[in-house]
Amino acid sequence: MTAPEDYDLLVNGTEHHVVGAWIGESLLYVLRERLGLPGAKNACEQGECGSCSVMVDDRLVCSCLVLAASAVGTAITTVESLAPDGALSDVQQAFVDAGAVQCGFCTPGLVMAVEDLLARDAAPTELEVREAISGNLCRCTGYGRVIDAVRVAVRRRTGAEVA
């Protein structure tokens, strides 16, 4: 099958029709510029910063490195899905409460990485938390508060402490 110039993407449970796009566009570009979903951020376009992190078929990936037209038929989940009615998810709330949001540019990507970690492991160790966010760059926080935010989220979800 040859993907036509127009194609459909399933994002956050909704089919979106992408029309008239250059077929070489990244998923990040299509989400932000064509589908009006600017949650995923663009800082590097080379997989280094993680600010564009989304889930494609339950895998955390950099959307800047996904060819949008090759994601036809997958289920894409972006940060917008976490707060559909404007109410923050527990991880987002933990970031706010722990002071892990400064300029906020890295936050959507970090929140997606932390959501992915906690879905796989409800009670991670600090080393596992550090490894899980090693693909997300933050210029402001120095990461200490981000790790604090994960502690808060884990404590609220499970009552456990991050060791």
Place this chain on the structure above:
Amino acid sequence: MTVLLPDSLDRACAQLADHPEAHVLAGGTDLMVEVNFGHRRPEAVLSLARVPELKGWGRDGDTLVLGAGVTYTELCDPAIAELAPALAQAARTVGSPQIRNAGTIGGNLGTGSPAGDTLPVLAALDATVELVSVTGRRTLPLAEYCIGPKRTARDATEIIASVSVPVARGPQEYLKVGPRNAMVISVAGLAAVADIEGRRVAVGLGSVGPVPLRAPEAEAWVVDRIDWSAGRLVDPADATEFGSLVAAAARPIDDHRATADYRRHCVSVLARRALTRMFAA
């Protein structure tokens, strides 16, 4: 630009034969960077995302067969890691979780960068690469597959189907030097694998030559320095000499990441460390 999305390996080969100008796309972690930066504007892209034959892996007797589409995250899974520990260690050093979830072993082979972290492991394991096209299949030893920096023996109409390695026959290590623990292209990488029954140690070196290198002299020298029945070095101090011999096999260059001298030094330290970990008292 067209995007081809074949749903079987046969169809992928047929479409690639019809569109030899098409660029193969697996996880995109090398190719999309080039597309985003305009370094590459392929007329056509053939995505392997829906080719099921490339995604599996399996054990065939003493051989581990890995589909080209196996990701780094999958290589770290205990089921594979137990059979190929050094490959799992190498996979764990790649990029970040996001990169490991997307990047594939076939893509590492496809790019063929001297810094590709799986390549020294595949060299040490005498891996074979299976290439398929409409005209048939061929299997190449890694040493014939990698022919230069980012140059491989793959023909434009061939798809890398799988890579095969022997199931671990003893301790294995992969170690790499870079400026931090995540997200680094290796300054030097070293794989060491032992075959306890066969009484052999094999070494693969990355980022210190145009292709992954072996260290035949060091490999031959170390055989008699190991008490094979105890699985220990006869004299732990021999690990240092092993390091020097392995470093002598490196052919590094100066570049923006490190000097040749520093790379040689790294190799000697990594070789000593790997041997010590494998055969510590």
